[in-house]
Each structure stands twice: as C-alpha cells, then as structure tokens.
Amino acid sequence: MSGPVIEVSDLVVRYGTATALDRVDLTVGAGELVALIGPNGAGKSSLVNAVMGIVRPAGGRVRLNGRAALVPEGRQMFADLTVDDNLKLGAWRRRRVPGARDTARVYEVLPELARVRGQRAGTLSGGQQQMVAFGRALMADPDVIVVDELSLGLAPKVTAGLAEHLRDLNRERGLAVLLIEQNARLALELCGRGYVLEAGRIRAQGTAADLLASEEVAAAYLGGPAGDVAAAKEAAMETAKETAKETAKETAKETSP
Amino acid sequence: MSDFLQYLISGLAVGCGFALLASGLVTIHRVTHVVNFAQGMFAVVAGLTAGSFLSVGLPHGLAEVAAVAVAGAVGLLVGLIAIGKPGTSAQSALIATLGLGFAAYAVEIMIWGDNPRSHPGLRGTVEIAGAYVQKQSFLVIGVTAAVFAALLAFFTRTYLGKALSACAANPYAARAVGINVTRMGLVAFVLGGMLGGAAGVLLTPLMPISYNSDVLLITNGFAAAVLGALNRPGLALIGALTLGVAETMVAGYYEASYQTVVALALMLVIMIWQSSRRTALQEEAAR
Numbered sequence: 123m124s125g126p127v128i129e130v131s132d133l134v135v136r137y138g139t140a141t142a143l144d145r146v147d148l149t150v151g152a153g154e155l156v157a158l159i160g161p162n163g164a165g166k167s168s169l170v171n172a173v174m175g176i177v178r179p180a181g182g183r184v185r186l187n188g189r190a191a192l193v194p195e196g197r198q199m200f201a202d203l204t205v206d207d208n209l210k211l212g213a214w215r216r217r218r219v220p221g222a223r224d225t226a227r228v229y230e231v232l233p234e235l236a237r238v239r240g241q242r243a244g245t246l247s248g249g250q251q252q253m254v255a256f257g258r259a260l261m262a263d264p265d266v267i268v269v270d271e272l273s274l275g276l277a278p279k280v281t282a283g284l285a286e287h288l289r290d291l292n293r294e295r296g297l298a299v300l301l302i303e304q305n306a307r308l309a310l311e312l313c314g315r316g317y318v319l320e321a322g323r324i325r326a327q328g329t330a331a332d333l334l335a336s337e338e339v340a341a342a343y344l345g346g347p348a349g350d351v352a353a354a355k356e357a358a359m360e361t362a363k364e365t366a367k368e369t370a371k372e373t374a375k376e377t378s379p
Numbered sequence: 380m381s382d383f384l385q386y387l388i389s390g391l392a393v394g395c396g397f398a399l400l401a402s403g404l405v406t407i408h409r410v411t412h413v414v415n416f417a418q419g420m421f422a423v424v425a426g427l428t429a430g431s432f433l434s435v436g437l438p439h440g441l442a443e444v445a446a447v448a449v450a451g452a453v454g455l456l457v458g459l460i461a462i463g464k465p466g467t468s469a470q471s472a473l474i475a476t477l478g479l480g481f482a483a484y485a486v487e488i489m490i491w492g493d494n495p496r497s498h499p500g501l502r503g504t505v506e507i508a509g510a511y512v513q514k515q516s517f518l519v520i521g522v523t524a525a526v527f528a529a530l531l532a533f534f535t536r537t538y539l540g541k542a543l544s545a546c547a548a549n550p551y552a553a554r555a556v557g558i559n560v561t562r563m564g565l566v567a568f569v570l571g572g573m574l575g576g577a578a579g580v581l582l583t584p585l586m587p588i589s590y591n592s593d594v595l596l597i598t599n600g601f602a603a604a605v606l607g608a609l610n611r612p613g614l615a616l617i618g619a620l621t622l623g624v625a626e627t628m629v630a631g632y633y634e635a636s637y638q639t640v641v642a643l644a645l646m647l648v649i650m651i652w653q654s655s656r657r658t659a660l661q662e663e664a665a666r
Contacts, residue, residue, distance in 0.1 A: 198549055211542060223538070
C-alpha cells in the first residue's frame with residue numbers, strides 16, 4: 123500500500139457553537155506507529171470520532187486508504203454478550219465476506235481470550251476487556267487500528283502487556299497504529315512519531331525522540347525536564363517485555379478453570 | 380371450578396396478546412430508548428386489516444400474515460418519522476409516536492368507520508373439566524409461545540439479533556464497529572410493528588376492536604412492559620399473563636368496566652415498587 127492510511131487535512135469539528143477541532147492536519151503512514159497526546163478536553167476523542175465516521179466534520183477532510191478499526195476509550199464492551207460474540211460483531215463491516223466472522227485468527231494472536239471465549243464480556247477484568255476490544259478491532263481485518271486511551275483505568279503492568287501486544291501486531295503484521303494517549307511517556311516510547319493536540323489544535327509534531335527531548339513537552343506531559351531519551355526508551359522497552367510476560371502468566375492463572 | 384378454569388385460560392390468552400404488544404414495546408425501547416406510544420395502533424391496524432383481507436376472500440392464515448406484514452410496514456413508517464433524522468432525542472421521538480398514534484385515528488375512521496369490528500378466528504370450543512374454552516384462546520397461547528421462542532432464537536442465535544442487542548447494550552461501541560444504529564432502530568420498529576400486529580390479529584376474534592382500542596391495548600402492554608423496566612421481554616411476558624388473568628377474573632366475577640382500573644393500578648404499584656427498589660439499591664451502592 124502506498125501513501126498514508128489515515129490522512130486528515132484542515133479538519134474542523136464543532137458541537138453547536140463550541141469548536142472541538144480547529145484545522146487539524148495529521149497523517150499515519152502504512153505500518154507506522156503514531157502517537158497523539160494531549161490533555162483532557164484537547165479534542166483527541168473528537169479526532170477519533172471524526173476519523174471513524176462517528177461524527178461528521180464541519181470542515182476539512184478525512185481520507186482513509188484502507189480499513190480502519192477502533193479500540194474505543196473505556197473498552198466499551200457489549201457487556202451481556204460473550205467474548206466470542208463481541209469479537210464476531212467486530213467483523214460487522216465485512217459480514218458478507220465468507221469466513222470474516224471466524225474468530226480463530228484472533229485467538230491465535232491473543233490466546234488469553236480463547237480461555238474466556240464463552241464468558242460474558244461484562245464479567246471480565248479491565249485488562250481482559252481491553253484485550254477483547256483489541257480482538258474486536260482485529261476482526262475488521264484493518265490496515266490501521268485507532269487506539270483511544272490504551273492505559274485508561276488499567277494497572278501499569280497490564281498497560282505494558284497490552285503495549286507489547288500492539289508492538290507485536292505492528293511488527294509482525296505491519297498494522298499501522300494511531301495511539302491516542304494521556305500518558306505521553308507510554309505513547310512516545312511506543313511510537314515512532316507523534317503529535318501534541320491542545321485546545322483543538324496541533325501544537326507540536328515530530329519524531330517521538332524529538333518530542334521526548336522537547337523541554338516544552340517534557341514540562342507539560344512528562345512531569346519534568348527532558349532526559350536521556352535513548353536510555354529511557356530502552357529501559358521502558360525492557361520493563362514492557364517483563365511485565366507483558368507477567369501479565370500473560372497472571373491472565374492464564376485468572377482464566378484457567 | 381369450571382368458571383375459574385374458563386376465566387384462567389381466557390385470561391392467559393388475553394395476557395398473551397398483551398405480551399406480544401409488550402414485547403414490541405420492549406424491543407423498540409431496548410434498541411432506541413424510545414417509548415413507542417403508537418404500539419397499540421399497530422394492533423388496531425393489523426386487526427382491522429385482517430378483517431378487510433378476509434372480507435375480500437383471502438384465506439385464513441394468509442390474511443393474518445399479510446395484516447402482520449402491513450403492521451410491520453406501518454412500524455417502519457413510524458420509525459422513520461420518530462427516529463429517522465439522526466440526533467433526534469428519545470423524548471422528541473416519544474412525542475412523535477404519541478402524535479402519530481392520534482393521527483392514525485383519522486385514517487382508521489376513514490377506512491373502517493368508528494364502530495367496533497371483529498373477524499372470525501378459529502371456530503368452536505373445547506371442553507376441559509366442565510369449562511368451555513374457545514379454540515381461538517388456545518391458538519393465541521400457542522402462537523405467542525412460538526413467537527417468543529422465535530424471538531429468543533433471533534436475539535441469541537442470529538448475527539442480526541446480536542447486532543440489535545449490541546445497539547441496545549452500547550450504541551457507541553456499536554457505531555465503532557460499523558453498525559448503523561439508526562438503521563437498527565428502524566429494524567426494531569419493524570419488529571415492534573409486527574409483534575403489535577400479531578397481537579391485533581390474534582385478539583380481534585376474542586374482543587372486537589375500533590380505532591380507539593389502542594388506548595386500552597397500550598395501557599395493558601405498557602403495564603406489562605414496565606415490570607421488566609421496558610428492557611426485559613421475559614418479565615414483560617410474566618406481567619402480561621398476570622394482567623390478562625387478573626382482568627378476566629375481575630370481569631368474570633365482578634364488573635368488566637374495572638378491567639382498565641386493574642391494569643392502571645398494577646402499573647402504578649410496579650412503578651412505585653421499582654422506584655423504591657432503585658433508591659434502596661442506590662443507597663446500598665453509595666455505602
């Protein structure tokens with residue numbers, strides 16, 4: 123696939139008289155991991171909703187070159203349906219494609235879910251629900267996955283485990299990711315490039331290393347001055363790998379009969 | 380004893396009609412969060428249409444099925460007007476359904492006049508322990524059982540049924556996976572129309588209906604549906620059967636005009652009980 127999978131240009135989103143996004147430009151290339159960080163009320167979720175076609179922009183353009191799937195903020199389970207049914211509904215857009223509803227390929231990628239496939243999604247832990255949300259998005263066979271607040275309400279080690287899954291999906295399947303996060307450190311350590319959204323406008327953009335090294339970004343989002351970026355990134359990678367292993371073990375314990 | 384048995388079975392049949400109506404209300408409310416006050420109108424339209432189809436020579440079975448299909452089409456029309464415009468609030472849609480229910484009076488009077496009408500159902504009676512029960516009552520009970528079983532299978536076994544349940548459970552997540560929630564709402568209105576229509580064609584041989592019978596029907600359907608907080612068809616079925624039996628007993632042993640009072644009183648008691656229960660649960664959760 124050539125060109126960006128998500129191309130947002132001059133995007134304006136309004137709710138009544140309030141402007142949530144004001145002439146926003148953003149691109150996500152094929153197979154790229156891109157972070158979008160910003161404080162509460164910056165317009166991050168409005169951007170997600172506009173990209174996914176859930177809200178209609180007041181101006182500008184959203185162009186998708188391929189299929190996009192969403193891991194929504196707060197997991198958003200179909201609580202009374204089973205994990206398997208939640209996953210199957212992820213294939214709604216491809217429901218007429220033969221075999222599109224086969225959940226086996228998701229259980230291959232996320233084997234933790236296979237053990238709880240018959241369980242009602244509302245009864246799962248937050249980490250498991252986030253994994254179902256991932257799986258549901260994967261069922262759309264997407265070229266790009268939009269993750270809205272990966273870490274929201276989850277323990278750091280659960281978040282790290284999920285981040286590792288995301289990295290694997292990107293590395294092994296070439297899946298592009300747009301990660302919307304309040305936890306700027308997590309987002310910038312995971313992604314290669316990032317944008318900073320404030321009050322509905324893109325305030326900064328660049329490589330993750332540049333943003334991590336930026337004094338402004340560090341002061342506003344990383345809780346202090348910019349440090350040794352490469353060392354911090356390496357340490358975070360190691361922590362993520364360790365915690366991912368721990369989380370997988372714990373999930374196996376939780377879900378084993 | 381024979382009177383009691385007769386009232387019991389007749390009451391169950393009437394209750395089944397209310398249950399079909401209530402399940403339509405529940406289906407629409409679960410998916411769209413709209414209380415559809417035009418639900419009684421679907422039953423009236425289908426009951427009167429079935430009579431017209433029979434009078435022009437359509438055979439039994441086909442006439443009733445065609446009338447239910449007409450009610451489904453009317454359901455779609457009501458749905459398009461009530462929720463067809465994206466962003467319509469549930470309150471605005473409720474007012475729209477109320478208005479459409481009254482507007483339908485004019486059309487119904489133009490087509491069928493203002494006198495109560497009935498059409499023949501399953502003829503004859505069955506004797507059970509000295510009680511004579513109309514065969515139509517057994518037909519109503521049997522069809523209702525089959526419809527509820529089909530509804531259960533539809534919502535738990537089919538992809539479309541699960542998509543409807545998904546819209547009911549979490550409209551945002553449903554949109555996120557690409558389900559068109561407004562279109563699903565229209566599907567719910569069609570289903571609601573057909574369920575109301577089924578109630579109409581089954582009950583009309585037992586109780587003649589006219590253009591304004593929708594008030595009695597919606598009162599009973601709503602009373603049954605509130606037992607399950609307008610969201611649980613199983614509880615609505617229990618509520619409807621209780622209501623049907625209670626009303627038939629009151630009519631049989633006391634006075635037929637007290638029937639609506641029974642429905643309204645029951646609805647009031649359930650709503651008071653539910654609101655006190657909710658308060659107790661909220662207090663418990665706050666501790």
